[in-house]
Amino acid sequence: MTEILLNNITFGYNLDIVLRNISLIVDKGEFLVVVGPNGAGKSTLIKIMAGLIEPVSGQVLIGNQKVHMAAKQGIIGYVPQYYAQNTAAFPATVEEIVAMGLANRPKLPSDKGARHIVKHMLELVDAEKLRHRRIGELSGGQQQRVMVARALAANPSLLLLDEPTSGIDYAASERIYKLLSQLNKTLGITIVMISHDIETATQYATKVACINRSLCFYGDNEQFRSSHATMRHLWYFS
Numbered sequence: 216m217t218e219i220l221l222n223n224i225t226f227g228y229n230l231d232i233v234l235r236n237i238s239l240i241v242d243k244g245e246f247l248v249v250v251g252p253n254g255a256g257k258s259t260l261i262k263i264m265a266g267l268i269e270p271v272s273g274q275v276l277i278g279n280q281k282v283h284m285a286a287k288q289g290i291i292g293y294v295p296q297y298y299a300q301n302t303a304a305f306p307a308t309v310e311e312i313v314a315m316g317l318a319n320r321p322k323l324p325s326d327k328g329a330r331h332i333v334k335h336m337l338e339l340v341d342a343e344k345l346r347h348r349r350i351g352e353l354s355g356g357q358q359q360r361v362m363v364a365r366a367l368a369a370n371p372s373l374l375l376l377d378e379p380t381s382g383i384d385y386a387a388s389e390r391i392y393k394l395l396s397q398l399n400k401t402l403g404i405t406i407v408m409i410s411h412d413i414e415t416a417t418q419y420a421t422k423v424a425c426i427n428r429s430l431c432f433y434g435d436n437e438q439f440r441s442s443h444a445t446m447r448h449l450w451y452f453s
């Protein structure tokens with residue numbers, strides 16, 4: 216079954232065309248890693264998948280419905296880039312941050328239900344012990360796990376992550392990849408993750424897309440890993 220359908224997407228900021236004629240289909244249950252050089256349009260593409268910005272032309276369907284309808288139903292979880300930098304002075308606890316994700320559900324749970332969901336989400340990302348801490352006091356890796364819990368609180372079928380391991384050390388990055396892989400395998404959540412960490416991130420992927428303003432490569436993880444060494448100059452410098 217199709218989770219994401221992008222049909223001939225073109226997008227520009229003012230006159231600068233950032234994405235050109237991108238078409239791809241992501242099936243339910245895939246773990247797609249999106250790679251490409253700086254400024255290639257990866258964040259822009261993931262924002263289009265989240266319904267945060269509209270393409271100039273082309274069609275975006277999530278679970279066979281228009282992206283803004285899917286977003287209203289809480290089907291799409293989005294974890295933005297560089298969250299850590301925005302939160303240092305933010306006076307909310309981990310529990311409160313995760314509870315914010317409940318607002319993306321079509322129907323709000325009762326207070327008791329909300330407490331139960333928040334607790335469960337924190338358990339899923341192994342952050343129960345952090346629940347009373349202020350978000351700004353946490354390390355980058357801990358903050359990212361909390362942001363994943365916040366996105367999961369809406370019960371999405373699709374999780375979009377923009378460089379969740381940026382600025383995070385090797386061990387903490389591995390924990391985040393393993394967590395995402397587990398959510399993908401055990402809960403069947405479709406994952407799209409942007410990463411510059413090609414070697415490690417693609418080990419967890421089922422599919423890889425390489426974007427450089429247009430789609431340079433889209434295929435299975437094994438296909439990507441076997442062609443990357445010979446093709447990467449063409450993909451990155453074209």
Ligand SMILES: Nc1ncnc2c1ncn2[C@@H]1O[C@H](COP(=O)(O)OP(=O)(O)OP(=O)(O)O)[C@@H](O)[C@H]1O
Pocket residue numbers: 228233251252253254255256257258259260
């Ligand atoms: N809000 C904006 N207004 C104008 N231009 C923008 C805006 N956001 C991004 N751009 C430009 O669009 C292009 C693509 O940016 P985008 O952030 O999508 O790339 P990226 O592949 O995610 O890059 P990186 O790997 O460096 O994060 C860049 O040239 C960027 O400067």
